[in-house]
Amino acid sequence: MTTTPEDLRTDQTPLAPGAPRSGTTFLGLPTAPRGVGHLRGDRSFPDAARDALRDGQLRANLGHATTTIRGKRARVVAELPDWAQLRAAGSALKTATMARLDEHLEELERQVTARGGTVHWARDAAEANRIVTELVQATGSDEVVKVKSMATQEIGLNEALEAAGITAHETDLAELIVQLGDDKPSHILVPAIHKNRAEIREIFLRTMPQFQGEGADRDLPDEPRRLAMAARAHLRERFLRARVAISGANFAVAETGTLAVVESEGNGRMCLTLPETLITVMGIEKLVPTWRDLEVFLQLLPRSSTGERMNPYTSTWAGVTPGDGPQDFHLVLLDNGRTAVLADEVGRQALHCIRCSACLNVCPVYERTGGHSYGSVYPGPIGAILSPQLTGVEDNASLPYASSLCGACYDVCPVAIDIPSVLVHLRAEHVEAQEKPTAESVAFRALATAMSHPRLWRLAQRAASLGRLLSRGKPTMPNALPFPASAWTRSRDLPTPPAETFTSQWAREHGGRK
Amino acid sequence: MRVALFATCLVDTVVPQVARATAALLERLGHEVVVPSGQACCGQMHVNTGYRREAVPIVANHLRAFAGAEAIVSPSGSCVASIHHQQAMVLRRAGEHALADEAEALAARTYELSQFLVDVLGVTDVGAYYPHRVTYHPTCHSLRLLKVGDRPLQLLRAVRGLELVELPGAESCCGFGGTFSVKNADTSTAMLTDKMANVLSTHAEVCTAGDASCLMHIGGGLSRLRSGTRTVHLAEILASTEDAVTPHQTTRPAVTA
Numbered sequence: 001m002t003t004t005p006e007d008l009r010t011d012q013t014p015l016a017p018g019a020p021r022s023g024t025t026f027l028g029l030p031t032a033p034r035g036v037g038h039l040r041g042d043r044s045f046p047d048a049a050r051d052a053l054r055d056g057q058l059r060a061n062l063g064h065a066t067t068t069i070r071g072k073r074a075r076v077v078a079e080l081p082d083w084a085q086l087r088a089a090g091s092a093l094k095t096a097t098m099a100r101l102d103e104h105l106e107e108l109e110r111q112v113t114a115r116g117g118t119v120h121w122a123r124d125a126a127e128a129n130r131i132v133t134e135l136v137q138a139t140g141s142d143e144v145v146k147v148k149s150m151a152t153q154e155i156g157l158n159e160a161l162e163a164a165g166i167t168a169h170e171t172d173l174a175e176l177i178v179q180l181g182d183d184k185p186s187h188i189l190v191p192a193i194h195k196n197r198a199e200i201r202e203i204f205l206r207t208m209p210q211f212q213g214e215g216a217d218r219d220l221p222d223e224p225r226r227l228a229m230a231a232r233a234h235l236r237e238r239f240l241r242a243r244v245a246i247s248g249a250n251f252a253v254a255e256t257g258t259l260a261v262v263e264s265e266g267n268g269r270m271c272l273t274l275p276e277t278l279i280t281v282m283g284i285e286k287l288v289p290t291w292r293d294l295e296v297f298l299q300l301l302p303r304s305s306t307g308e309r310m311n312p313y314t315s316t317w318a319g320v321t322p323g324d325g326p327q328d329f330h331l332v333l334l335d336n337g338r339t340a341v342l343a344d345e346v347g348r349q350a351l352h353c354i355r356c357s358a359c360l361n362v363c364p365v366y367e368r369t370g371g372h373s374y375g376s377v378y379p380g381p382i383g384a385i386l387s388p389q390l391t392g393v394e395d396n397a398s399l400p401y402a403s404s405l406c407g408a409c410y411d412v413c414p415v416a417i418d419i420p421s422v423l424v425h426l427r428a429e430h431v432e433a434q435e436k437p438t439a440e441s442v443a444f445r446a447l448a449t450a451m452s453h454p455r456l457w458r459l460a461q462r463a464a465s466l467g468r469l470l471s472r473g474k475p476t477m478p479n480a481l482p483f484p485a486s487a488w489t490r491s492r493d494l495p496t497p498p499a500e501t502f503t504s505q506w507a508r509e510h511g512g513r514k
Numbered sequence: 515m516r517v518a519l520f521a522t523c524l525v526d527t528v529v530p531q532v533a534r535a536t537a538a539l540l541e542r543l544g545h546e547v548v549v550p551s552g553q554a555c556c557g558q559m560h561v562n563t564g565y566r567r568e569a570v571p572i573v574a575n576h577l578r579a580f581a582g583a584e585a586i587v588s589p590s591g592s593c594v595a596s597i598h599h600q601q602a603m604v605l606r607r608a609g610e611h612a613l614a615d616e617a618e619a620l621a622a623r624t625y626e627l628s629q630f631l632v633d634v635l636g637v638t639d640v641g642a643y644y645p646h647r648v649t650y651h652p653t654c655h656s657l658r659l660l661k662v663g664d665r666p667l668q669l670l671r672a673v674r675g676l677e678l679v680e681l682p683g684a685e686s687c688c689g690f691g692g693t694f695s696v697k698n699a700d701t702s703t704a705m706l707t708d709k710m711a712n713v714l715s716t717h718a719e720v721c722t723a724g725d726a727s728c729l730m731h732i733g734g735g736l737s738r739l740r741s742g743t744r745t746v747h748l749a750e751i752l753a754s755t756e757d758a759v760t761p762h763q764t765t766r767p768a769v770t771a
Contacts, residue, residue, distance in 0.1 A: 045698070046697065046698050046699075046700065046701070049698065049700060049701050050700050053700050053701065053704050059704075364686050364687045364689070364705050365698070365701055365705075368701055368704045368705065369701055400564075401693075401694065401697045401698065402698060402701075403691070403694065404654070404687050404689060404690065404691025404694045404695075404702070404705070405562060405654070405691055405692075405694070406654035406658070406686075406687035406691070407654055407655070407658035407659060408654075408658070408685075408686075408687070410658070411658055424561060424562055424564070424566075424600075427562070427563060427564030428561075428564045428565070428566040428567075429564075430564055431563075431564035431565055431566075432564075432566075432567070440563075441565075444560060444563065444565045444568055445565075445568055447560075448560055448565065448568035448569070448571060448572055449571075450554075451523065451554040451555040451557075451571075451572045451575065452554070452571035452572050452574065452575040453575070454551065454552040454553075454554060454575070454579070457523075457554040457555075461526070461527050464527050464528075465527075487695075487696050487697075487699035488695055488696050488699060490699065490703075491699075491703040491706065491735060491738065492703075492706070492731060492734030492735045492737075492738060493733075493734045493737040493738055494730075494734060495528055495529065495730060495733070495734070497527055497528050498528075498530055498531075500530070501526045501527055501530055502521050502525065502526045502530035502533035502534060502549075503521060503526050503533075503549055503551060503553065505530065505534075506533075506537070506549045507549075507551055510549070
């Protein structure tokens with residue numbers, strides 16, 4: 001938590017010209033709209049987490065997966081002697097890019113257009129869904145193949161396409177598992193992290209056409225290789241038929257109009273090269289100014305996400321190339337609350353995220369509660385700061401509190417996002433937005449008054465000691481505290497305050513000595 | 515050296531023996547200990563729960579209480595981390611720039627106990643005697659914010675009679691997190707359960723740490739299990755000598771529900 005608001009303050013916040021210097025969110029900028037997309041859950045984090053905590057299989061799956069990937073990441077990061085410098089470079093590049101985001105986006109638009117692509121600007125999820133739906137409809141196709149993309153998950157694109165009679169086929173293996181299982185992703189990198197191979201086998205047998213009907217072979221063991229082969233057979237047919245593909249983007253290079261997707265399976269590359277039309281939906285924060293900037297991020301990302309030295313497939317494309325690959329390319333630039341995030345001088349560093357998911361894999365809260373508890377498509381520590389900012393903190397008010405502030409997320413973040421400080425900042429935004437006093441705010445304000453007046457504080461301490469005298473011999477006090485502190489004493493004993501505080505005893509024994 | 519002791523609100527009120535042990539240890543090492551009477555709280559709990567504005571007068575009180583102190587020592591990694599990383603930020607945000615400068619200057623003179631002993635006083639053997647099997651939990655804020663590193667382990671290794679055993683999964687959070695343990699009680703309990711299993715797997719008699727709050731949490735859980743393993747603050751172990759073994763009271767509830 002060494003970053004101060006002063007470090008983050010830049011003199012140029014072009015997309016937020018009215019952003020006040022005090023740092024409070026500039027209310028004039030729209031947040032992500034309600035009723036569309038997947039940034040809000042139905043329940044608060046503690047409620048959703050309670051169910052997840054009861055699911056022993058889920059905890060076992062998650063614990064196993066995160067422990068494995070944590071170890072892999074630590075090993076490959078330790079190989080690089082200049083990791084700290086790379087991390088600082090990644091952070092600095094992001095800060096500098098955000099400070100002139102408008103210029104870089106305009107440059108990107110010029111370059112994409114010059115290379116035969118078309119750029120669309122989408123204010124929010126509803127607008128982006130409408131643009132993409134119309135583009136697909138214009139091709140006459142009623143189905144699309146998709147490259148794994150967080151942006152399209154965020155806006156609920158699949159559901160919007162479905163409403164228009166268009167079927168979207170996810171092609172990333174884990175996204176496919178989630179889609180076929182009629183489930184939701186629970187991890188940024190490994191959307192099906194909460195499923196084990198027996199559960200995956202069951203989903204495949206139940207939903208893949210090759211296992212249905214008379215004479216179909218139902219012999220599918222839960223070996224990872226055989227499961228992957230089944231998915232491959234299922235997907236191949238879709239790749240060869242597809243006329244339209246939809247992707248996200250890991251990076252966009254402003255100076256050349258280049259889009260980049262990094263992946264492990266090659267399914268994304270099939271989508272990016274085989275269809276006639278390619279539509280990319282990209283959050284406006286994903287761009288880097290120059291081709292050379294990729295050098296830093298293509299080292300940081302794979303080591304932090306999959307624990308690999310380099311990701312197996314890096315695909316880049318700029319506009320269209322006659323006779324090679326898609327002949328019609330559209331880039332949809334998505335805001336959906338990002339400009340509002342950019343206006344907050346402390347919170348804006350959440351936009352530096354390169355979606356590696358290292359913070360999820362080290363988070364003790366994520367490890368036990370899983371991704372669904374966070375309600376949004378962005379789970380874990382980064383989700384706890386990104387989702388409330390995109391929606392406005394009141395729509396995701398429990399997320400900034402879904403952390404013990406242990407700081408493990410900040411330690412592993414490849415672009416050094418100070419997640420604990422942003423969490424604390426968002427808690428304050430939430431408290432300060434409350435119009436009516438709550439029981440908690442009354443208690444905290446009273447305690448603050450006592451703690452800033454030594455005489456009052458001594459009286460309050462004496463009251464705590466009085467509690468001890470009252471409790472003597474009675475097991476109900478103060479170990480069983482009233483609500484909400486009873487939540488604590490349900491599983492822990494509270495020490496009984498002693499008769500005399502240290503400072504009072506010291507003053508008594510040392511008399512006039514201060 | 516003349517050392518001002520910041521007991522912290524929790525230690526002062528709930529586990530005063532930790533502050534007594536800190537004072538005794540520093541005096542035994544030949545230093546003069548003063549306890550400024552106006553001290554109350556560093557403001558961390560308010561800042562971390564979102565009461566940033568309310569923390570301003572608390573921090574101002576802290577600055578008043580320790581204004582003249584040459585060196586300030588506290589037996590709490592998380593409170594010292596708050597003094598280093600939050601106090602000035604909270605004041606600057608409230609427009610109190612002069613006070614924020616003061617807070618930065620005060621933070622530069624404020625030390626967590628193990629850092630003070632090893633870095634400032636240059637001692638790792640404090641002459642302690644503690645004949646018990648002990649495991650050490652490096653609390654999150656000591657570990658990641660203050661970066662105390664292996665200083666507490668250096669100190670523990672020099673304690674006569676003490677058998678130090680490594681804690682599996684030492685670097686994972688115990689689940690306390692201040693009001694996190696109330697607002698997300700079930701998740702906190704799940705984290706605590708794993709931490710306790712790791713502590714018990716060491717067969718240590720004592721789990722120690724540099725933070726009374728985390729120890730209160732872990733100790734409260736262990737007490738509920740009737741495990742026999744107890745939590746004792748690092749300061750109490752270091753204050754223990756063959757002549758005067760500190761009684762083991764830390765975070766051990768007098769009453770159990």
